[in-house]
Amino acid sequence: MSLRTKPEPVDAIVVGLGANGGTAAKVLSEAGLKTIGFDRGPWLRAHEHYSGDEMKFVNRDYMWPDPKMFPRTVRYDENSEAERFPFSPTPQMVGGGTNHWAGWVPRPRESDFMMRSLHGDIDGASLADWPFRYEHLEPYLTKVEWAFGVSGIAGADKYEPYRSKGYPSPPLRPTRYGKRFYDACNKLGINAFPIPHAMVTNRHNGRDPFNQTSFWNQYGDPSGARSNILTTFIPEALETGNFEVRAESFVREVKLGKNGKATGVIYIDAEGNEVEQDAKVVVLALGAIESARLMMMSKSSQFPDGLANGSGLLGKNATFHEYLFAVGLFDKDIDEPLNGWTGNYISGGSLEFYETDESRGHIGGSIISASQTCHPINWVFPGRPSWGDALKDADRNYFNYAMKIGLILHDLPVESNRVDLDPNVKDAFGLPVARITHRPHSNDIAMGKWQVDKNVEILEAAGARKTVPVYLDKMTGNTCHQHGTARMGTDPSKSVLNEWGQAHEVENLFVVDGSGFPTATGVNPTLTMMANAWRCSEYIADVYAKGREERLVLAK
Amino acid sequence: MTLKADWPVIGAPIDPDSQERLFFTEHEWETVEAATARIMPTDQDPGAREARVVVFLDRYLSGIDYVYAAADGSGFLKMSGRYADAWRARMADMQRTYREGLRNLDDQSVLEKGSLFKELSESDQDHMLEKISGAPKPGKVTLGTKEAVTTFLQGSFDEGLDFFPALCLHTRQGFYCDPVYGGNKDQMGWKFIGFPGPESLKDTMDGTYNTHEYFHEGEYDWEELIPHLKVSTWTESVSDD
Numbered sequence: 112m113s114l115r116t117k118p119e120p121v122d123a124i125v126v127g128l129g130a131n132g133g134t135a136a137k138v139l140s141e142a143g144l145k146t147i148g149f150d151r152g153p154w155l156r157a158h159e160h161y162s163g164d165e166m167k168f169v170n171r172d173y174m175w176p177d178p179k180m181f182p183r184t185v186r187y188d189e190n191s192e193a194e195r196f197p198f199s200p201t202p203q204m205v206g207g208g209t210n211h212w213a214g215w216v217p218r219p220r221e222s223d224f225m226m227r228s229l230h231g232d233i234d235g236a237s238l239a240d241w242p243f244r245y246e247h248l249e250p251y252l253t254k255v256e257w258a259f260g261v262s263g264i265a266g267a268d269k270y271e272p273y274r275s276k277g278y279p280s281p282p283l284r285p286t287r288y289g290k291r292f293y294d295a296c297n298k299l300g301i302n303a304f305p306i307p308h309a310m311v312t313n314r315h316n317g318r319d320p321f322n323q324t325s326f327w328n329q330y331g332d333p334s335g336a337r338s339n340i341l342t343t344f345i346p347e348a349l350e351t352g353n354f355e356v357r358a359e360s361f362v363r364e365v366k367l368g369k370n371g372k373a374t375g376v377i378y379i380d381a382e383g384n385e386v387e388q389d390a391k392v393v394v395l396a397l398g399a400i401e402s403a404r405l406m407m408m409s410k411s412s413q414f415p416d417g418l419a420n421g422s423g424l425l426g427k428n429a430t431f432h433e434y435l436f437a438v439g440l441f442d443k444d445i446d447e448p449l450n451g452w453t454g455n456y457i458s459g460g461s462l463e464f465y466e467t468d469e470s471r472g473h474i475g476g477s478i479i480s481a482s483q484t485c486h487p488i489n490w491v492f493p494g495r496p497s498w499g500d501a502l503k504d505a506d507r508n509y510f511n512y513a514m515k516i517g518l519i520l521h522d523l524p525v526e527s528n529r530v531d532l533d534p535n536v537k538d539a540f541g542l543p544v545a546r547i548t549h550r551p552h553s554n555d556i557a558m559g560k561w562q563v564d565k566n567v568e569i570l571e572a573a574g575a576r577k578t579v580p581v582y583l584d585k586m587t588g589n590t591c592h593q594h595g596t597a598r599m600g601t602d603p604s605k606s607v608l609n610e611w612g613q614a615h616e617v618e619n620l621f622v623v624d625g626s627g628f629p630t631a632t633g634v635n636p637t638l639t640m641m642a643n644a645w646r647c648s649e650y651i652a653d654v655y656a657k658g659r660e661e662r663l664v665l666a667k
Numbered sequence: 668m669t670l671k672a673d674w675p676v677i678g679a680p681i682d683p684d685s686q687e688r689l690f691f692t693e694h695e696w697e698t699v700e701a702a703t704a705r706i707m708p709t710d711q712d713p714g715a716r717e718a719r720v721v722v723f724l725d726r727y728l729s730g731i732d733y734v735y736a737a738a739d740g741s742g743f744l745k746m747s748g749r750y751a752d753a754w755r756a757r758m759a760d761m762q763r764t765y766r767e768g769l770r771n772l773d774d775q776s777v778l779e780k781g782s783l784f785k786e787l788s789e790s791d792q793d794h795m796l797e798k799i800s801g802a803p804k805p806g807k808v809t810l811g812t813k814e815a816v817t818t819f820l821q822g823s824f825d826e827g828l829d830f831f832p833a834l835c836l837h838t839r840q841g842f843y844c845d846p847v848y849g850g851n852k853d854q855m856g857w858k859f860i861g862f863p864g865p866e867s868l869k870d871t872m873d874g875t876y877n878t879h880e881y882f883h884e885g886e887y888d889w890e891e892l893i894p895h896l897k898v899s900t901w902t903e904s905v906s907d908d
Contacts, residue, residue, distance in 0.1 A: 153671035160672070162738040163871035166844045172824050173735055179753035179826070197824070266901030267893045277903055283882075285892065290883040293892040304893045321874035324865070325881075333738075333872045359670055381748075382668055442810060450881045452862060459892070487843035487862050489823060493816040496805030497835045498706040498796065505808050507712065510860045539749050567813070576810040584817035 120389035129207020132396030133340030142652035152204030154358035161331025199588025206341030213456035214309030242610035251642035267304035289458025292481035295573035306460035399593035419614035430631035436517035439575025451484030521633030559583035594628035612647035681849030689729035720841030723850030740868030768830025
């Protein structure tokens with residue numbers, strides 16, 4: 112490894128070019144800031160590299176992070192040694208998880224921003240209000256929906272808070288299992304509607320959404336249908352002439368200057384050279400696990416426990432959601448086929464059960480959705496016989512006769528649920544990997560149980576003749592949603608970042624991914640994250656970079 | 668050092684009828700054919716044997732030249748750098764898992780039944796698979812029941828799997844993969860299961876392959892599906908400025 116000559120300093124560095132880093136790159140470069148974006152992963156070309164290959168995309172980790180290069184470890188109690196496990200393996204590449212996501216982009220609810228005010232002290236949890244409210248985010252939710260591309264029907268979600276504008280794109284025709292879901296929900300009085308989807312079905316922004324292959328969740332999309340940072344915000348940022356991508360470049364440290372400000376980053380380029388890049392502002396968007404890890408690896412005499420970690424909260428209160436579901440099987444000899452492999456993963460869904468109803472025995476609630484049971488190798492039937500005649504019959508009889516209703520678990524923050532540096536395991540660069548310590552809160556278990564059982568009820572109303580409920584046992588990170596490891600808040604002793612994602616203790620360091628979420632919300636977080644990244648980046652460009660400072664004061 | 672975006676395409680789609688062995692010995696090949704035929708057996712429909720699961724597995728285990736098909740299925744990607752290093756290390760482990768697993772299957776078969784695995788009757792082979800899996804042969808799925816499970820992972824990568832779970836997973840893969848990987852010969856796995864897959868991977872890249880006819884067919888009306896729309900008061904707000 113050699114030290115290459117130092118490149119010219121720039122206005123801003125963005126580390127991690129997924130949903131949030133891509134949003135920051137677009138907003139900063141469009142505002143005229145000279146910006147460099149780093150990603151440890153590749154910069155692929157969607158139309159050239161993506162196709163409907165189940166082996167490659169689902170089974171052989173073409174996009175999922177390689178567990179040998181970038182391992183993670185997990186333990187389920189304080190005293191065990193953590194074991195290697197691909198916990199929350201969001202793709203690490205230009206575009207990040209938006210390369211292969213299903214693309215659920217529901218809006219958060221007003222209650223999501225004030226869990227502490229609504230519920231007070233919950234035993235064993237560390238609820239906190241957000242330092243801003245739904246109304247502050249609403250304009251940015253709309254900006255993202257229109258700039259990024261979302262299909263949906265405004266007014267269809269009975270429980271949605273105020274929205275200032277409709278959707279740029281109409282939803283797809285329902286799938287067969289989607290139709291079943293609507294019918295069952297209508298029978299039960301549940302408000303079902305097409306979950307807002309990060310895809311377009313029209314030529315919005317000149318896109319060409321020709322992909323109707325049903326190769327969707329976990330697959331790359333070679334067309335313009337999927338809203339993918341790689342094919343939207345990255346080219347838009349490049350078009351400004353103010354943005355440069357450095358892919359397969361691994362940022363291993365944020366440097367701190369004598370004046371207490373970040374001076375830039377040290378990274379290892381694709382050739383293995385160690386390079387220093389200086390900038391006036393450093394924006395982190397690696398996801399709540401890797402952003403926290405990078406800050407922990409950036410130790411200094413001022414911050415021996417990790418950059419901007421005077422509060423000691425860095426890495427703590429980590430929330431991950433969990434995808435739970437129930438599968439229903441139908442009878443081939445009697446029922447119509449459901450073709451569970453068709454569609455763009457999500458079809459109808461509902462937020463009927465989202466708000467707290469304490470008679471259920473838990474607080475909070477979940478978004479639910481009927482979704483694809485996927486393709487032949489990996490079609491979703493937990494407990495499927497693993498070999499022999501029973502396996503063959505199961506595939507033959509149920510592949511086209513299964514339906515799944517899932518949920519996103521709104522898990523509560525717990526201070527001891529955290530990310531830190533593993534003392535033993537190193538990545539391909541010889542650096543300590545992120546270790547996850549996690550035990551679900553009893554509210555998480557109760558919520559999962561209640562909602563999975565409700566999903567079973569809907570499946571039965573849809574005519575399922577056998578059901579397989581999947582309950583919460585332990586967190587696996589199977590949603591790839593990550594939040595909470597660097598809480599936003601107004602009190603520097605109780606949070607790492609302020610309401611603009613700005614580190615309380617390092618004024619030119621911003622974190623614009625889910626790290627700042629004080630609570631998880633119960634919806635898929637990407638839309639909320641991107642809207643927040645947009646909001647924070649606008650603050651960087653319009654206020655901070657101009658030498659000013661503003662505070663957001665909430666009405667009591 | 669070639670960036671991942673620029674990995675070149677080498678070779679060609681795997682010929683399912685090839686008799687050439689790249690990894691397995693003659694004996695291992697026959698043992699794998701026999702064992703995978705018990706995992707996905709042949710009945711009125713073809714099974715692992717006819718779909719050429721053994722070819723799929725032989726090529727996969729031969730090194731790192733058959734890991735990722737080119738997007739259009741014209742050949743395979745030639746990996747480089749840290750990615751290639753990681754795959755080489757992983758493949759060395761998996762090769763060892765297979766060599767040792769197959770040897771153990773034979774040793775146990777000789778010990779218990781007096782013959783090599785491939786020479787046993789189907790029921791004795793099943794018995795030996797029960798033995799190495801440590802569980803009885805799975806029973807058939809019955810309707811009218813509710814069977815709960817816990818935790819579920821997206822994707823199913825094979826890193827670190829023991830021999831028998833790896834063999835089961837790889838049998839599914841070889842039976843249902845895109846035919847470029849050497850298995851699922853003539854798409855027989857897809858036809859068996861009722862999956863109208865693409866003629867080629869290339870057809871999934873340019874709009875040729877279209878599945879909309881398998882969605883809900885016929886008319887639909889969002890107001891029928893979503894009764895709330897009839898009473899929804901949402902309207903686009905008119906800006907004052």
